[in-house]
Amino acid sequence: MIDPILPAVVDRLRSIGALEGATAERVTLGDATLMVELAGVESGTGAEAGTADVAGGSRGSHRTAGFAHRPPGNGRTADALDESTDGVDVETLVRWATRTPGGSSTETIGYPGTPRDGTLLERALGVAAINALSAPFVDWNPGDPMALLDPAVDAITTVGLFRPAFRKFADVDVRVIERTDVGSVSSPDGVSVTTFRPDAASAAMADADVVFVTGSTFVYGGLEAYLEAAPAAATVVLIGATASVLPGPAFAAGVDVVAGASVTETERDRVREAVRAGACGTDLHDAGVRKVYAVADRATGPGQALKRVRNERPDRDDTTND
Incomplete structure (x- = not known):
């Protein structure tokens, strides 16, 4: 556990x-x-x-x-x-x-x-x-870790409706785990989307190549249970401004990449106004919030495809956790 x-x-x-x-x-x-x-x-x-x-x-x-x-x-x-x-x-x-x-x-x-x-x-x-x-x-490394991710995958799972993942991949099966009904989810051609409730997390994650867990799980709960359900061979990315914590404990729990956000003091007034106006995601980044990330296995180097991070970790059990 x-x-x-x-x-x-x-x-x-x-x-x-x-x-x-x-x-x-x-x-x-x-x-x-x-x-x-x-x-x-x-x-x-x-x-x-x-x-x-x-x-x-x-x-x-x-x-x-x-x-x-x-x-x-x-x-x-x-x-x-x-x-x-x-x-x-x-x-x-x-x-x-x-x-x-x-x-x-x-x-x-x-x-x-x-x-x-x-x-x-x-x-x-x-x-x-x-x-x-x-x-x-x-x-933190500056930049968007999505740019490093190997696009040659067959299945990804997102905990939370993480739309940037839809745009990264072509001809991929996307499984979305959501607490509430999100209705029909639009996606690019070639991307199939299936939604699951949290109690079906194991089914949603079966054979996934990449698992994205949004930082909102820190708020709503269930993060550790989702990590337990993630396949051992998958690359696990904890992502979002809400996930901008010291990454060590997440790495120890099996997360491969923590992708968060930072803001400098000089940008803070503008960002504060954007938050007050209802900004999130891209709008926050436009206001001055920077995308940042940290990778668990530094030996692979930040320029390597993130898919390799998990495969090359010597301490990772290769058996799939269903």
């Missing part, structure tokens, strides 16, 4: 001093995306320079920003925190992201134990805060 990834990320952040002195500075809520900005995020102290997780950058404190998918629903949390962080500190945000759902505050949305609307927003805010805490410590 795969251990929960977000708590492992937080443990690693604590061990490298990321939370020491960090304060919540601003929250921006849009219809599709939310953004959490922090101040005083320490980097350099305890950094494991040269690892796949931690950049060997300059010491000192940073103002950072992290993003997350905005779940539906509002409530008191949205009213209280939009453009404000009154009464909420970094520890609270981290606790929101990592607490175990239970009791009357949960209902089944996908996998059992997923928080319902009342706590989904808090969880998303916490994930964005963890992304902001991670930002100074990750040695």
